[in-house]
Amino acid sequence: MLYHFHEINRALLNPWVAWSGAISNALTSPDNWTGRMPGMERISAGLELFYRLGKDYEKPAFGITSVHAHERETAVIEERTLETPFCHLLHFKRCSDDPATLKKLRTDPTVLVVAPLSGHHATLLRDTVRTLLRDHDVYITDWIDARMVPLGEGLFGLDDYVALMRRFIKHLGADRLHVMSVCQPTVPVLAAVSLMASAGETTPRSLVLMGGPIDPRKAPTQVNDLATRKPFSWFETNVVFAVPPNYPGSGRRVYPGFLQHAGFVAMNPSRHFSAHWDFYQNLLRGDLDDAEAHRDFYDEYNAVLDMPAQFYLDTIRTVFQEFALPRGTWHVNGERVAPEAIRRTALLTIEGELDDISGIGQTRAAHELCTGIAGSRRQHLEIQGAGHYGIFSGRRWRDVVYPDVRSFFRRHAAR
Incomplete structure (x- = not known):
């Protein structure tokens, strides 16, 4: 209730x-x-x-209408290339009336950015996408608020997430694709590529895992501690609710976005209190630029979505309580997830020194699992002074992280 x-x-x-x-x-x-x-x-x-x-707070727009690519200002058109009940695959199509520039745009590497299904909308990665568009053809997973998905569309669990990632990768063509997953999706994305490798299917050219809980046993954070302190039944009983009748998804069981938002705020309450007090003071002083920056940030931060209950509970159990991926006990539709089967995909892991959501070592653990990838095709970055959001958004992402990501994609563009 x-x-x-x-x-x-x-x-x-x-x-x-x-x-x-x-x-x-x-x-x-x-x-x-x-x-x-x-x-x-x-x-x-x-x-x-x-x-x-x-x-x-409604879902914000990406609002990316142009980008500077190949020394020219290039128009960007946002289009849906694939629609499913729980997620749309968006393409940021770059356009130019200059034949030489158009030819360069068509030869840029294709990147699939897998946004987290963890409370915020995919627009949280707006800066990630805008930066990548300078040198890449970019797609992103745009998750649907579960309260807007009619009950007749069925359930959506962690196994369905893995299957959807395989579908998106195949749709875009794995032989030419680079995949970048941010935070929570590092686990299902690694699982999807592992299953593709085990089945003898073509896998992406490279895989970038950023700040995700590949092995949450390493340097556990508050997020990890909550999942291990509480029994699974507590999550079923206390944080999962039915969508009210005033939404299309009436009756669907979800983990509400307002609860996730409260959890975000509770991690750093003093920081948010200070931010709102400073906003009030800026309005009094007439510091309109700082006030507008506050509005922009919280328009994004406060816009949250409901997660399907099955997916949320599967993630709690499989990722944070059973540690099934690092233990090698995770099975998807009866098939074991075996990261050691990946051989042809290059691997880059990225962590922030000050990450308070996925601790140091949790993402790097992917290298311990992907033993089939040659050492020359594996790389790890630890970004000094960066928190969780700093590795994919803001100055550190643009000036420190992105140049290495771009070089990694270029280096492994060929098999």
């Missing part, structure tokens, strides 16, 4: 939240003389802060 109570509370607050946003906008309008009265800036700032704390 928690989900239903959450929706009732949201419905009761919505009129007040909307009113706060409207009054704040009215007071900051240059045509409104009442906004220049003494004390009004504090009222306006307080109302906007209340509005932003209480409003619903």
